Amino acid sequence: MKHVVLVDPYAPARGLPPAFLEAGYPCVRLQSTAEVPEVYRGPLDLGGYVTNVVHRGDVEDTIRQLAAYQPVAVITGSELGVELADEISESMGLDTNGAKLSATRRDKFQMIEQVAAAGLRTPRQVHVTDEAELRAWHREIGGRIVVKPLRSAAGDGVAFCDDPDRSAAALAEIMGRENIFSLPNLGVVAQEYLLGAEYIVNTVSRAGRHHVTDIWGSGRLSANGIADLLVESVLLEPEAPGLDALTAYAFAVLDALGIRFGPAHLEIKMTPDGPCLVEVGARISGGELPYFAAEAIGASQLDWTVDCYVRPERFDARCGTPYRPKHHFAWSALVSPYHGTLVSYRGLEQIEALPSFRAARILVAPGKAIRPTVNDLTYPLTVTLHHESDGVLQRDLNTIRYLDGAGFYDVDHYQQNG
Numbered sequence: 001m002k003h004v005v006l007v008d009p010y011a012p013a014r015g016l017p018p019a020f021l022e023a024g025y026p027c028v029r030l031q032s033t034a035e036v037p038e039v040y041r042g043p044l045d046l047g048g049y050v051t052n053v054v055h056r057g058d059v060e061d062t063i064r065q066l067a068a069y070q071p072v073a074v075i076t077g078s079e080l081g082v083e084l085a086d087e088i089s090e091s092m093g094l095d096t097n098g099a100k101l102s103a104t105r106r107d108k109f110q111m112i113e114q115v116a117a118a119g120l121r122t123p124r125q126v127h128v129t130d131e132a133e134l135r136a137w138h139r140e141i142g143g144r145i146v147v148k149p150l151r152s153a154a155g156d157g158v159a160f161c162d163d164p165d166r167s168a169a170a171l172a173e174i175m176g177r178e179n180i181f182s183l184p185n186l187g188v189v190a191q192e193y194l195l196g197a198e199y200i201v202n203t204v205s206r207a208g209r210h211h212v213t214d215i216w217g218s219g220r221l222s223a224n225g226i227a228d229l230l231v232e233s234v235l236l237e238p239e240a241p242g243l244d245a246l247t248a249y250a251f252a253v254l255d256a257l258g259i260r261f262g263p264a265h266l267e268i269k270m271t272p273d274g275p276c277l278v279e280v281g282a283r284i285s286g287g288e289l290p291y292f293a294a295e296a297i298g299a300s301q302l303d304w305t306v307d308c309y310v311r312p313e314r315f316d317a318r319c320g321t322p323y324r325p326k327h328h329f330a331w332s333a334l335v336s337p338y339h340g341t342l343v344s345y346r347g348l349e350q351i352e353a354l355p356s357f358r359a360a361r362i363l364v365a366p367g368k369a370i371r372p373t374v375n376d377l378t379y380p381l382t383v384t385l386h387h388e389s390d391g392v393l394q395r396d397l398n399t400i401r402y403l404d405g406a407g408f409y410d411v412d413h414y415q416q417n418g
Contacts, residue, residue: 003028003050003069004309007085009077010040012286015294015302016077017048023310026050028069030062032084037182039377055084063091073309075262076283080181082106095206095309097282101258105282107150109189111257112277118256120249121276125191134171134190135164144193144227147171150186152179156375160193160227180377193227196271198278200233201250202285202293204304206312208260210251211319213301214293215243218267219397223335224372232397233289235296235329238322242270249275257282262308263301287376288331288384296329296386328356328393329386333379334404340411342370345381347403354396356387370411380409 004020006013007030017027029049034056036044046052050069055062066074066088073094076085082105089096097105104114109127116122124141127150128134138145138161147170148158156179159170167190174185200216219232236243250266257280265285267278284290284301293300307315344366351357364370364380373379383400387393406416 001026001070002072005030005066005069005071005074005088006049006077007074007081007088008032010080012284012288012290013077014048015290016075016284016305019302019306020310021048023306025072025310028053028066028071030055030066030074030081030084030088032081033182035182037080037180039180039182059084059087059091063088066092075305075309078283079106079281082282095261097258097260097262105257105259105280108148108279109150109187111280112189112191115253115256115277118252120252120256121271121274123191123194123276123278125189127187127189128171129175129187131168131171134167134188137190138164138167141192146191146193147174147188148191149174149179150189151183152181152185156180156377157185157188158226158375194269194271194276194278196269196276198228198267198269199236199246200285200289201246201266201268202289202301203250203254203264203266204301204308204315205254205260205262205264206308206315206319208255209316209319210254211304211315211321212238212247212250212323213263213299213304214289214297214323215240215246216289219332221335221401224337224374226374229335229373230376231333231335231401233287233331234393234397235293235325237325246270246275249277253277253280263305292329292331292384293323296325296327297323298326299323327386327388328390330356330384330393330397332383332385332397332400333373334381334383334400334408335373336364336370336378336380336409337372337406337416338409338411339371339416340369340413342366342368342380343410343412346408346410348381350403351383351400354385354399356385356393356396358384358386370409 004025005028029052031054074089083102086102104110126137157174161167198218216233220228263284265281290300361382
């Protein structure tokens with residue numbers, strides 16, 4: 001029986017095994033590292049898979065193990081699995097993005113260099129491991145810069161630095177620890193800070209034809225020392241102003257990075273000079289966005305990825321058709337300013353009473369330790385909203401932002417950030 005191999009299919013990819021199974025293809029789980037990264041550790045649920053293969057560093061041996069399952073596709077399920085999925089799919093003669101540009105789809109410095117070489121607008125940047133070099137580059141650039149690990153995700157280690165001292169501190173912090181994939185940080189990329197609104201463009205490609213599955217506007221604020229902390233994602237209508245230019249730029253980025261098959265997640269800022277890339281993930285979108293899109297639109301990267309690999313005729317017939325939201329949809333994250341023990345959320349009932357309220361996801365429960373929110377991994381609580389009226393949705397988003405703050409959290413033994 002033919003199967004689909006999913007490499008490192010951690011949380012966001014949990015919907016892929018049932019989607020492929022419904023199409024008639026059971027899934028094999030391939031783990032690219034001997035140990036599961038700490039951020040994903042917990043009981044290993046293999047309920048959606050026929051088996052779990054652990055890659056031990058020998059690609060030929062891994063291919064021999066997979067061959068018994070007659071793979072029709074080898075797809076990454078997370079950032080961590082991109083390169084192994086590229087190498088194995090190419091070696092097995094399957095639909096693939098190939099290994100030649102694989103590093104540019106993972107290494108954030110090489111990624112921007114590759115896109116710039118294609119003649120597209122990109123941020124100025126430098127790859128550094130040395131404090132003196134970073135300080136000199138920051139003085140040359142001036143103003144605010146962004147310092148981040150070469151290979152991580154979820155906002156891990158991203159620092160917005162207004163002076164060389166802060167940049168040097170960010171470098172020391174990043175180089176002194178592992179990234180969220182439990183791998184050592186071997187360098188950082190420093191980039192100019194881009195002005196403008198940020199967008200998320202999610203796509204699926206087949207044989208170089210690209211399809212936009214959903215586009216989200218990002219809401220950000222400055223808190224807890226983070227200048228651009230993500231707190232909102234709002235699903236946009238495909239005809240919204242500026243999205244044609246954004247989409248054209250996104251497709252050119254995909255071409256530059258050799259993303260010809262499968263899902264991709266692009267973060268792009270619309271600067272005064274036009275669209276400019278923040279970064280790309282050559283995999284399904286993180287967080288819950290694919291599942292929110294499926295609810296709001298009726299289809300998402302999950303369906304389109306299945307079509308790409310095992311229902312190509314369906315993909316080709318629908319590719320390029322604009323998505324149509326059935327209702328307005330948004331995700332909102334609350335921002336803790338505290339270290340301490342959470343007693344309760346004050347005003348949560350007011351959020352739950354909002355007309356567009358859909359659900360609240362409590363990530364830090366009362367009685368548990370709470371800490372200041374600094375990235376995607378430290379939200380205490382998230383809320384989803386949906387409504388037929390965009391005006392109601394926007395009002396409720398603003399209300400959540402009004403309710404959130406120091407007074408929202410009843411915390412024992414606390415220390416307020418800053």
